[in-house]
């Protein structure tokens with residue numbers, strides 16, 4: 001009986017509507033109150049309470065929420081200094097390209113891998129490494145309003161914000177100062193990127209373009225540096241060959257950038273130099289080769305390519321990075 005039930009239904013709706021409106025207002029007000037409560041909570045008790053909010057965004061999702069005490073951080077950096085000295089003895093004085101290179105020498109590799117995510121490292125230039133006060137590694141952020149530093153002479157120290165900022169203006173630390181700037185810019189871009197992640201876009205084409213951009217930047221760096229490859233991607237940003245956006249493909253979720261990079265010591269032999277980090281794409285990875293080529297490889301083909309002798313260095317670094 002649609003003709004009779006329809007008006008009755010209509011009438012009931014009319015009768016209920018003032019009450020309904022009241023319920024909606026009450027629910028909305030409750031939601032606002034709860035929302036304000038959550039906001040107040042977040043502001044009063046930020047998850048990393050000792051971050052001074054100086055703009056160093058910690059987008060590190062799997063970071064340990066318990067920040068080690070300054071003593072422990074200083075001890076870790078001291079240990080890092082010793083590991084670096086051993087590494088240099090074994091590698092003709094070369095500094096590691098990235099701290100990941102030291103993982104295989106760590107006692108507890110898993111803990112080490114996690115810990116170095118909160119350490120900022122900048123391989124010193126030839127000139128800076130002879131200046132004993134040059135900071136080569138430090139806490140990635142201020143913790144307890146302090147930054148612990150490792151210097152070129154192997155000494156370690158916990159510095160207040162003022163003393164750290166002052167140290168950055170001193171001789172030998174211009175590159176570290178620039179590195180801190182660049183990493184903060186990349187993380188800010190990474191945080192914005194993560195928020196917008198998943199929006200529609202030509203994922204593959206964009207990623208290939210980004211990797212080609214990295215290849216071009218690397219080639220320009222080589223021309224300027226008598227054919228020496230850039231030790232890491234951040235150096236390409238420090239020297240303005242790239243902008244922070246260049247490090248993120250549409251699928252990246254790592255706030256430090258979506259690409260793994262490893263410099264090749266050989267010349268134009270078709271070795272891999274950069275690729276998508278795991279999780280960027282469901283079906284495989286885009287890979288940049290040292291001759292500027294970019295290829296989309298399935299996970300299987302990627303594993304095959306890693307096993308090629310010319311990619312041995314890249315493969316070792318990749319495994320250290322991935323923890324496999």
Ligand SMILES: [Zn+2]
Pocket residue numbers: 207249250251252276280281286
């Ligand atoms: Zn990608």
